[in-house]
Amino acid sequence: MRYVRRFSRTERAVHWVNAVGFFVLLGTGLILYLPSLSILVGRRPVVKDVHFWSGIAWVGALALVALLGDRRGLLRTARELDSFDADDRRWLRRLYPAPQGRFNAGQKINAVLNAAFLVLFAVSGTLLFFGERDTRFRFASTVVLHDGITLVATVLLVGHLYLAVLHPATRHALRGMTLGTVREDWAREHHAKWAPPPAGQGRETGGGT
């Protein structure tokens, strides 16, 4: 079995720091948000502090990984995520064949939305923190924004977890995000434009499924 490297150490660090931070914030946030959990757990002032400082740590740790890791590599990744070619657009319209690069179009959208949500979580969380201390930072809709993006981000997360852990055709991708490498034949099937060509053949563009 031949393997090919899909994700660098820096990329995997960004992913897992983001994932751990999101889960801690989701857990503590749900305790603050859902009445049944608020009642069960109590200790709201402590939970609030943990939630707030986890948010700071989340953004701080991501910034640190980006700063100390492979910055050029991350910029290249960002350009990949930014760019949607004709096949990506066909893929989104469920038209096949639509051979995909290292990221498929859905993964690009998921990554871009999560980056945008990170900014919105940071902005609305900061407003919630300072709004409690100074009415100039208080808006009637801050909680709607903070809770609304939580809802959307959680729906995306459920889909992401299904594809990464359960769905038989795609769950091999989890190996790429943990160990960094994926099987060559799997890569050719799912990411044909990025995967190395089969041994003994010239590089083709296309092929798809």
Add this chain to the structure above:
Amino acid sequence: MSDSVEPGPEPKRYGRGLFLVTVAGGISSLAWGKGLWSHLSAATSSIPFVPHGGWRIYTVASTMPSFDPATWRLEIGGLVEKPLSLSMADLRALPRARQTSTFHCVTGWTVDNVHWAGVRLTDLFAQARPLPRAGGLEFVSAEQPYTDSLTMKQALLHDVMLAYEMDHAPLPREHGSPLRLVIPEMYGYKNVKWLNRINLVEQPQDGYWEQLGYDRDAWVGRSNGYRS
């Protein structure tokens, strides 16, 4: 090789567009989010995990006070001719007031049409008889150190009550059982939960949140930085 993969036009930079639209839409929602949410509230009430009716439970202490009917009393003291110590049975023997009013939290959420039942302060004053120099009321919660206060005039607004029932059931623990203050004209932090003492005082003092910078007169829509 199908013709779909012939060298096409340049890749489109959709990623940055999606990022910017999402961030800009989210930040602009600070201006319109609440309006949209209240339009959707009928629909959101059926989404699993969204709190029913829109309530969130805010507390300041590590545990919620618990209610023991045998020992619980509402104490009324300070500038009164006759201090009172009332059990829940005493309160329920007083004229029962009912109202349906909207509950506004200063953080932005609102619960429409909450049904309350309880007693009016005038019926307690008839027994305790505040002294003429009593100009304010301090409401003390069993959830220490939560207090808040009202002027005498505010406390006598027609729909201010001490509620022992909410939505046709005894006040739930998380909503301040057995008794909370209800003043719909003001934000939720004035509506003291787990109320167990009222002190008549000359002037209102800053309560828990006011010491942290909230307005003492918490009129809905015209205090705490809001204008409507």
